[in-house]
Amino acid sequence: MSVPQTIACLSVPFRTSRSLVACSRRVCCSSCLQLPARLRFASTGIVRISSTKPKTSTMSVPTIDRDYLDGLLKRRFFFAPAFDIYGGVSGLYDYGPPGCALQANIVDVWRKHFVLEEDMLEVDCTMLTPYEVLKTSGHVDKFADWMCRDPATGEIFRVDHLVEEVLESRLKGDKEARGQATEIPDGVEEKKRKKKVKEIKAVKLDDAVVAEYEEVLAKIDGYSGPELGELMKKYNIVNPATGGPLSEPLEFNLMFETAIGPSGQLKGYLRPETAQGQFLNFSKLLDSNNTKMPFASASIGKSFRNEISPRSGLLRVREFLMAEIEHFVDPLNKSHPRFPEVSDTKLRLLSKTTQQAGRTEVTEVTIGEAVQTGLVDNETLGYFLARIYMFLIKIGVDHNRLRFRQHMANEMAHYAADCWDAELHTSYGWIECVGCADRSAYDLTVHSNRTNEKLVVRQTLAEPLTVEAFEVELDKKKFGPKFKKDGKKIEQFLTTRTQCELEDLAKELSEKLKITADVDGVAAPVEIEKSIISIEKKTRLEHVREYTPNVIEPSFGIGRILYSMIEHNFWIRPESDQRAVLSFPPVIAPTKVLLVPLSNNEAFEPLMKELSRLLRRAGVPAKVDDSSATIGRRYARNDELGTPFGITVDFQSVQDRTVTLRERDSTKQVRGTVEQIITAVQRMVGQDAVPWEEGTKGLASFEAASE
Amino acid sequence: MSVPQTIACLSVPFRTSRSLVACSRRVCCSSCLQLPARLRFASTGIVRISSTKPKTSTMSVPTIDRDYLDGLLKRRFFFAPAFDIYGGVSGLYDYGPPGCALQANIVDVWRKHFVLEEDMLEVDCTMLTPYEVLKTSGHVDKFADWMCRDPATGEIFRVDHLVEEVLESRLKGDKEARGQATEIPDGVEEKKRKKKVKEIKAVKLDDAVVAEYEEVLAKIDGYSGPELGELMKKYNIVNPATGGPLSEPLEFNLMFETAIGPSGQLKGYLRPETAQGQFLNFSKLLDSNNTKMPFASASIGKSFRNEISPRSGLLRVREFLMAEIEHFVDPLNKSHPRFPEVSDTKLRLLSKTTQQAGRTEVTEVTIGEAVQTGLVDNETLGYFLARIYMFLIKIGVDHNRLRFRQHMANEMAHYAADCWDAELHTSYGWIECVGCADRSAYDLTVHSNRTNEKLVVRQTLAEPLTVEAFEVELDKKKFGPKFKKDGKKIEQFLTTRTQCELEDLAKELSEKLKITADVDGVAAPVEIEKSIISIEKKTRLEHVREYTPNVIEPSFGIGRILYSMIEHNFWIRPESDQRAVLSFPPVIAPTKVLLVPLSNNEAFEPLMKELSRLLRRAGVPAKVDDSSATIGRRYARNDELGTPFGITVDFQSVQDRTVTLRERDSTKQVRGTVEQIITAVQRMVGQDAVPWEEGTKGLASFEAASE
Missing domain, CATH: 3.30.930.10 (Bira Bifunctional Protein; Domain 2)
Structure with a gap:
């Protein structure tokens, strides 16, 4: 298609x-x-x-x-x-x-x-x-993003957007003053065009200023809050509507905050x-x-x-x-x-x-x-x-x-x-x-560090690995009585040292015959003597590899x-600027089939109902449009909804159970029995849809009156 | 099934x-x-x-x-x-x-x-x-619900739940003291049972108090906040854990509150x-x-x-x-x-x-x-x-x-x-x-009244309806100059009167030759003379009926x-209390088919891959379990997940492309070619699924070794 x-x-x-x-x-x-x-x-x-x-x-x-x-x-x-x-x-x-x-x-x-x-x-x-x-x-x-406030009006601006808009508008004013064309595209309606041009104040800038503005604009997404504040001061950027002064940039966290539970104590975010x-x-x-x-x-x-x-x-x-x-x-x-x-x-x-x-x-x-x-x-x-x-x-x-x-x-x-x-x-x-x-x-890693819960994979190795590493050993009989309630904290301190830190501690231990350390949650520095602790490099076989996945x-x-996808599929039929089409692929089109009776003559009702039922059973989402609008108008309405196929029931249908099937983009039509048409539609929607030419192969093409 | x-x-x-x-x-x-x-x-x-x-x-x-x-x-x-x-x-x-x-x-x-x-x-x-x-x-x-706070501990209780639990526990204590069986079901483990009984303080209550408590419990959901407060006082209900006093019941709105936009001014809720x-x-x-x-x-x-x-x-x-x-x-x-x-x-x-x-x-x-x-x-x-x-x-x-x-x-x-x-x-x-x-x-109605936006249906009547109603007419030439900027508010006041109010105004106008009204947003009472306004009952034909739908x-x-549905589908195989089953209907089962090779022999791999691919193409969600557990263990695992069907690949499969298909609830098995089995599965999952007997008709039943 x-x-x-x-x-x-x-x-x-x-x-x-x-x-x-x-x-x-x-x-x-x-x-x-x-x-x-x-x-x-x-x-x-x-x-x-x-x-x-x-x-x-x-x-x-x-x-x-x-x-x-x-x-x-x-x-x-x-x-x-x-x-x-x-x-x-x-x-x-x-x-x-x-x-x-x-x-x-x-x-x-x-x-x-x-x-x-x-x-x-x-x-x-x-x-x-x-x-x-x-x-x-x-x-x-x-x-977070950076914002600033107008203390007089209460208005709030996103600072990078504000600086950007003000400098751009000044550059446009400069171009206007120099008699150059402003950047308003040709297609803009004359009325709107005049309004746009009128809004630009034609003020000529120094060539150096123009160059400076252009450089700032090129780098606008890279400035920190304080830097944006500097730019506001330097270029005298104020509330464009009132000319009033604005506050320094403030950091604004973009999360919605709320309180979980009745106490109001547990802060949460969306x-x-x-x-x-x-x-x-x-x-x-x-x-x-x-x-x-x-x-x-x-x-x-x-x-x-x-x-x-x-x-x-x-x-x-x-x-x-x-x-x-x-x-x-x-x-x-x-x-x-x-x-x-x-x-x-x-x-x-x-x-x-x-x-x-x-x-x-x-x-x-x-x-x-x-x-x-x-x-x-x-x-x-x-x-x-x-x-x-x-x-x-x-x-x-x-x-x-x-x-x-x-x-x-x-x-x-x-x-x-x-x-x-x-x-x-x-x-x-x-x-x-x-x-x-x-x-x-x-x-x-960050969640694991914060919660002390291991978030790792343990891989059984086909061949064990020889590992050399410093290991800490404590004489529990002496350690426990000596450090009492601090023991656990000290142990945790020791088990969370890196290999480099252990190397340093081993050196300290062998030189001073004791180690001294500041341990979280223990008031005084902790001293451990050689009679209680050993820190030595040991060789061991590892049968399991433990790693944090990427x-x-x-x-x-x-x-x-x-x-974006809607924009990519939006177009206007060349023959009339009133008739827009959204050419969604059938698999994502909101409705797959539009069912239209030629008119609201009662004779069409039984077949319309049957078609609805058969399509529903076939799992094909369909809509009926039996309003009094012309067939063309009804199709146009559904072209705007992106409905890929249309089935029309006419007087001949009532006699021989044949209906026409229309394709949205080409407006081509074919005619076949109710069963043939439903089979064709089923093949053309869904995940592995076949194209129109293949789906309707063998069906007679049908020449509709101009839409 | x-x-x-x-x-x-x-x-x-x-x-x-x-x-x-x-x-x-x-x-x-x-x-x-x-x-x-x-x-x-x-x-x-x-x-x-x-x-x-x-x-x-x-x-x-x-x-x-x-x-x-x-x-x-x-x-x-x-x-x-x-x-x-x-x-x-x-x-x-x-x-x-x-x-x-x-x-x-x-x-x-x-x-x-x-x-x-x-x-x-x-x-x-x-x-x-x-x-x-x-x-x-x-x-x-x-x-909102009613809560109360313990000022000492900061704990918060939902008041109706608290009153309920305290009175129930006292009633249990009373039963215990009277030597009656407490309501702990027979099946409870002996250890837990002893703990539960120990928690109940055996204190006998007056018969009248028992009757009162039972009446309160029967009506517990019907009390207002202040009434719950009275009950707390009357029955001396305190923090069950500490015995400390609790605050009066406070209303607690159950919506999560947040602020929309950077100003913090626009209050919103989830x-x-x-x-x-x-x-x-x-x-x-x-x-x-x-x-x-x-x-x-x-x-x-x-x-x-x-x-x-x-x-x-x-x-x-x-x-x-x-x-x-x-x-x-x-x-x-x-x-x-x-x-x-x-x-x-x-x-x-x-x-x-x-x-x-x-x-x-x-x-x-x-x-x-x-x-x-x-x-x-x-x-x-x-x-x-x-x-x-x-x-x-x-x-x-x-x-x-x-x-x-x-x-x-x-x-x-x-x-x-x-x-x-x-x-x-x-x-x-x-x-x-x-x-x-x-x-x-x-x-x-409430949203329409608040916003002044009509949320109605306008139905064109087949036959027009004759309606008698009071109508207001203003002499615009006099009205405008007289009321100036208040005109709009007065007009709105007049157009939003009910028929009864208009009848009263008509009476006032005919008696006093003017009407007097307090109009929202206008400081002084408004007087309108008969030369400016007429209010009369008129007969007109209505072609359209306007109504607010129900x-x-x-x-x-x-x-x-x-x-609830999980509970309805949970059972244990009588032959072993280790083997729970969740008998979900295939249409909602998380996975429809479990694919199991007899062992992790490489010979099974090509057929396993092919089965995966064919099931995926048929739109049937399947999972492979090629772990080293026994077939029985793997099936048991998937019975707990509610997977309705299992396909086993064995050495015969490699030779003749036949596989076995197992049904979760009955553990019945049949054998057929890959194509036959996939067709059978396709017919037994989905919205209009057929039952096992119909889906597997014509396939040879298969006697598996005991699971």
């Missing part, structure tokens, strides 16, 4: 929209390849901040009439602002029936593609999370990601897998972020659906048994070296090649990149608007081995929709994928 | 468990048919409190060894306390792989059974909910139910349904309740999955077009009249009869009761441990027409798992259903 997408889209005049104005740099032009979106703090353990961003691209991007698309999505209730009749709450959206079905179908494909296919262990963990857990993971301290629950249950999961390695767990559920100023529709919201995988693997062996199955998959990769050279062109290579050359760190990571690609293509993402961007060194935490984001191009720019990081042993984490933002 | 459940269960000695001690009245004996569970405040708009509770039953209840079951569920990671390695948080549970799959399968059946079958409009609304919405719905004011989102989107949903009535919306998602003292495992938790339907219907016509399809369904009903007579026996009648005799208020309500029944049976609930209990007058709000709960019997007693209420027009609301607590 090939769709003349680019051509059709170009036939629509480009218009601007309110949300576009609020976010003026994110128009779909090649000069604006920002990465406006942070999916999660991913591999870094902190809010990801990329200080060097690709500024140019060679990609030609189809233009989307976003006003029109927004209108369609609202009119058909794909989604809408939550609490609309109460005035709404920004950053919160409800999914209506088509959006909800689309989301459920994407999740269903995801579950089959990843969880069932790979025998992953799916868990469902709570969203309420106590303080301690998120303190350990680093979220309490570092999961989880900002689903991953922590999987790490905490690691030992139970390993047991569930009969202690076999490697294995993966998975989780699908809502996460929450109290964004300072949510914008860009579904792309930056306060409550969102995530699907996350934690693949636990031996750090010494990151090969993947099924890698050969995917190694020929070609991906469009944007490497860190390309980005560091200030360029953004993608290289299309097979994942086999990418792993072999070391561009992608290891087979398991590569395997998941290929599987993510296949998933995205299956649900209707455009290959040419999908790239994998590697994190640069300054985006990644010290422990991360490698990290790639699947980014989808939309009218807001390139959007990070899936992160895929090798997080090493970080998460399991984690490869593919993490999906379902709402972002859903929205 | 009939399971010898009762017999097998009785072969297990009855033991008590920790949670049983904490909740001693909720043992599964006939004297204890409490309704410990509140699913939501359902039809009342407040926490449901039933003051008269059935005290007896004629039902004989199978005994469950709950200690054993709890151990199994934890060992197999169906679910476990969340944040376990951090010490856990009470009332929060994580679902491990089998529990998560069970939950997903129940939700999948629910969606197909209700949403797809009835063409419902599914929505996915946010959990974060602003204060205003829940203020309007009544939750801010009334969704929703306590999913229903509000459906009410708020009513107009959009009606549009999505082409303005056709009746229709239903549905929603599946998490809700939250900050329970004071969560207990009883999954039955009273702080975060839980709900599935709710709002069926919108014309208040003048509550018939249901598909009622005839279900009218012969027999349900076990416990009517309010039976309960009011202090009895609890159920009557088994067809729903057709129940609606005809007026026992169930209307067809739509009856239709859903039957559909709820079919759903519960489909997912493995025991018909004999399921009853529909009607709410008594004092449980229902004034606006509710009728309300029935589907209750499932478990070792904790009867548990409310599904509520089904006719909520009249309450919800739409709502029938089936509301499902998925966690409670899941747990």
Whole structure:
């Protein structure tokens, strides 16, 4: 089913929209390849901040009439602002029936593609999370953005966004003053265009100032809070609406806080990601897998972020659906048994070296090649990149608007081995929709250290290993009476020393005939004499290897994928600008079949009912539209809902039980018996759907009256 | 597949468990048919409190060894306390792989059974909910329990639970002192039994006091906070552990509170139910349904309740999955077009009249009869009761441990027409798992009044209706200049008067030649003279009828259903008390097929891989167990996971591609080719599964060595 997408889209005049104005740099032009979106703090353990961003691209991007698309999505209730009749709450959206079905179908494909296919262990963990857990993971301290407040009006701004918008507007004013064209795209309606131009104050800037502003903008995501405060002072940045002064930047934690239980004492948060629950249950999961390695767990559920100023529709919201995988693997062996199955998959990769050279062109290579050359760190990571690609293509993402961007060194935490984001191009720019990081042993290690619970794998070795190591021995008979209640703390102190520390202690013991140490929870320094303790290097055979597994984490933002995928499948029939189509693949289309009687003549009723029943039994979601609108109008309505097939019942149907079947994108029709048509539909929906030509082979083509 | 459940269960000695001690009245004996569970405040708009509770039953209840079951569920990671390695948080549970799959399968059946079958409009609304919405719905004011605090220790008690436990313990002490048997069941282990008896202080009470205590306990759910406070004083109820005094009862709202956005000004809650989102989107949903009535919306998602003292495992938790339907219907016509399809369904009903007579026996009648005799208020309500029944049976609930209990007058709000709960019997007693209420027009009305947004249906009348009504007319030329900026408020005042109020105003106008009114937002009383206003009764033809629909609301607590269903399907093979079985219906079993090679001989590998691949392609979730345990041990493990089928690969399989297929409950086996066995399995799982005898017809039965 090939769709003349680019051509059709170009036939629509480009218009601007309110949300576009609020976010003026994110128009779909090649000069604006920002990465406006942070999916999660991913591999870094902190809010990801990329200080060097690709500024140019060679990609030609189809233009989307976003006003029109927004209108369609609202009119058909794909989604809408939550609490609309109460005035709404920004950053919160409800999914209506088509959006909800689309989301459920994407999740269903995801579950089959990843969880069932790979025998992953799916868990469902709570969203309420106590303080301690998120303190350990680093979220309490570092999961924050910078904001500033207008003391006069109470308004709150996200500082990096504010600095960005003010400097950009000054640069536009400068261009205006110099008589250069401002960056308002040609397609913008004349009225809106005039309004936009009028808003820009034409003030010429010094050439040096222009250069300075441009440099700041290029680095805007890299500034710390205090640095942003300096910029505000230096460039006299105030409340753009009132001219009033603003406070110093304050750190604002993005987690929603609440109290668990009636005492109000147990502080908790709504989880900002689903991953922590999987790490905490690691030992139970390993047991569930009969202690076999490697294995993966998975989780699908809502996460929450109290964004300072949510914008860009579904792309930056306060409550969102995530699907996350934690693949636990031996750090010494990151090969993947099924890698050969995917190694020929070609991906469009944007490497860190390309980005560091200030360029953004993608290289299309097979994942086999990418792993072999070391561009992608290891087979398991590569395997998941290929599987993510296949998933995205299956649900209707455009290959040419999908790239994998590697994190640069300054985006990644010290422990991360490698990290790639699947980014989808939309009218807001390139959007990070899936992160895929090798997080090493970080998460399991911090939780294990905090709780003293071992989160490790014990591997029985085929051949025992000879190990040389310092060992501590205590004379229990003397140790116990001497240290009494402190004994346990001292013992724990000794058992948690590293080999290097033990070496030092052994030296001290042999030199001073005693060791002295500060032990947590014991007031005075502890002295232990040689008669009580021995610390010596010993050789022993190990039959079991104990290790903390590494984690490869593919993490999906379902709402972002859903929205980007909608843009990729949106087009307008060239013959009329009223007729928009959403060309969803049948497997994720909210409704698979539209059932339309020619008119509301009673004669059609029995056959309509029978068709409904047969389709339901065949497991094919169908909707009836027996309203009084014309057939063409009814089909147009369902083209906007992305319904791939339509069955029409007419007077001939009543006589001979034949019906027509229409394909959404081509509007081609065929005719056959009820049974033939249902069989054809069944073959064309579902996971392994066949294309129209194959599904309808042998059926007579049907010439409909012009729609 | 009939399971010898009762017999097998009785072969297990009855033991008590920790949670049983904490909740001693909720043992599964006939004297204890409490309704410990509140699913939501359902039809009342407040926490449901039933003051008269059935005290007896004629039902004989199978005994469950709950200690054993709890151990199994934890060992197999169906679910476990969340944040376990951090010490856990009470009332929060994580679902491990089998529990998560069970939950997903129940939700999948629910969606197909209700949403797809009835063409419902599914929505996915946010959990974060602003204060205003829940203020309007009544939750801010009334969704609360009573607690009291020990100022010395900081401990917090739920008052009704505390009074209940203290009085019960005194009654037990009295029985002990009188030399009567205490209520500890026979099966309890001798050691635990001695401990329990020791905990009871044998103090004899006056006969009058015993009678008083028993009366209080019978009415315990009916007391208000101040009344509970009086009881505490009267009976000198203190902290049972320390003997210290407790505070007066305080109201504790059960919603989790948080702040939305960076200002901290917008108060919000985590929703306590999913229903509000459906009410708020009513107009959009009606549009999505082409303005056709009746229709239903549905929603599946998490809700939250900050329970004071969560207990009883999954039955009273702080975060839980709900599935709710709002069926919108014309208040003048509550018939249901598909009622005839279900009218012969027999349900076990416990009517309010039976309960009011202090009895609890159920009557088994067809729903057709129940609606005809007026026992169930209307067809739509009856239709859903039957559909709820079919759903519960489909997912493995025991018909004999399921009853529909009607709410008594004092449980229902004034606006509710009728309300029935589907209750499932478990070792904790009867548990409310599904509520089904006719909520009249309450919800739409309160939100509409608060927001001034019409939440109504406009029905074009076939024949116009003649309506007599008072109408207001203003002389705009005089009105505007006179009232200036207050004009709008006065106009709104006039247009929102009821017919009765208008009649009074008309009278005032004709008598005093002016009207005087206090108008919201206008300082002085407003006077309008007859030259400006006319208020007269007029006759007009109405072509459109405008009405607020009524709502029938089936509301499902998925966690409670899941747990009760597990109990209904739990039994122990009579031949050995080590071998527990969970006899889940194949459609909801977490894994459908266990694949076991006879040993870990390499010869079996190719066929094992092929079987995995073929089952995956057939859409049948399967797991491999190639561990070194014996075949019997591996099957036993998977009986505990409820896996209905097992395929064994042996040396003969390698030669002739035949494998054996085992059925979990009967342990019967048949043998056939790989293709035959996969076809058989495919027919026996899924929504319209055929039973074992039919699925394996024609296959040779196979005599396995004893397991």
